[in-house]
Amino acid sequence: MAKLKLGAITEDKPVKLTVELPAALHRDLVAYADILGRETGKPIGEPAKLIAPMIERFMATDRAFAKARRVRPHEAGRPETRRQLPAGNPESVPPAT
Known part of the structure; x- marks a missing residue:
């Protein structure tokens, strides 16, 4: 049996997008x-349910994207939301501003 890059599809709250695919790509997606x-x-x-996991997998394995996101998160399409915690005692973390 083939070892595909995608696993089982999980359900998540969707955001609706409309895209046009070439017919050959749609046939491949159905297959x-x-x-x-x-x-x-x-x-x-x-088959359209595969598109999001495929894009997610592609982006997760794109090293240049990951590097750009770490270096300049505001330019990678989404602002960085995680606070950087100081090293050392976790109780010495300043309150969020």
Whole structure:
């Protein structure tokens, strides 16, 4: 059996986007959904559900994107929301501003 890059699809609160795909890419997406459904034992009812996990996987493995996000988080598409904690005693953390 093939070892696909995607695993089982998890449900999450969606944000609706509209995209146009070339017909050949759509056919490949349908074929991927079929193979993934057979591999995981969970049929993929709508191949479009694969698009978000595929993009997520792509971005998670893009080293240049990860580096740019660490260096300049405000330029990577999303502002950095995590506070940097000082080293040492966690009780000495200043209150959030």
